[in-house]
Amino acid sequence: MRRVVFNQKGGVGKSSITCNLAAVSASQGYRTLVVDLDAQANTSHYLTGLDVDDIPTGIAEFFQHSLDGGPAAKKGKVKIYQTPHENLHLVTASPELADLQPKLESKHKINKLRKLLDSLEDDYDQIYLDTPPALNFYTVSALIAANRVLIPFDCDSFSRNALYGLLREIEELKEDHNDSLEVDGIVVNQFQPRASLPQQMIDELVAEGLPVLPVNLMSSVKMRESHHACVPLIHLDPRHKLSQQFVELHDLLQQ
8 A cells, every 4th residue: 555645735734644644554563664755854854853964865865866877766776764663664855855856857757756666565564655745746756656645634724725626636647647546535634623613614525525534633732742752643642632543544544
């Protein structure tokens, strides 16, 4: 299974959701890989605890080799980092991705990621792809390489307006490049159960027939503590309600 977590809007929790679902997966014994495709490298920092300047080069080096025609690209090799958590591995991102993007686009390297993941498929039970907040080369590469796409949503009017276009873009990409891609659904993040507007918006989306998942991820300071400690919630505080919501979401997605 290859799952990409994507929304073009920033601040909806893509990296947090990616890392915490992957951590739950690994904690349940699944061999799990996270591929960070965002030049900001938030996922790489979260899962390693390293400052951006100290994070070992991963996917950027692979893409650079693909441009150079180097042996790593030809053999489908990439450096994989062992995180501090059992069964959880990481292909890191780095700021170099931003400079590489126009070169990769001009050389039509859009299928390189899919071929890389094909070569790794037997080594992992679950692969999670974290993407930048834009429909750019790296996001399209991830959507072409993935089987499933999970869409975070934060019950904001701007997010709602963008959601319809996002679903159309995913459907178009599916038709043109990856007919095996399926939408897992829309997961509500930073949900505030005591506020009336978020629930009203969820009810309206459901009434419209959109695939809103039945698990809402609550807004909690515990997530900020998790970010600060660079420890996913399932390891930081497994009994916390938000940790259990991630477990529930993970298990739902396996069905």
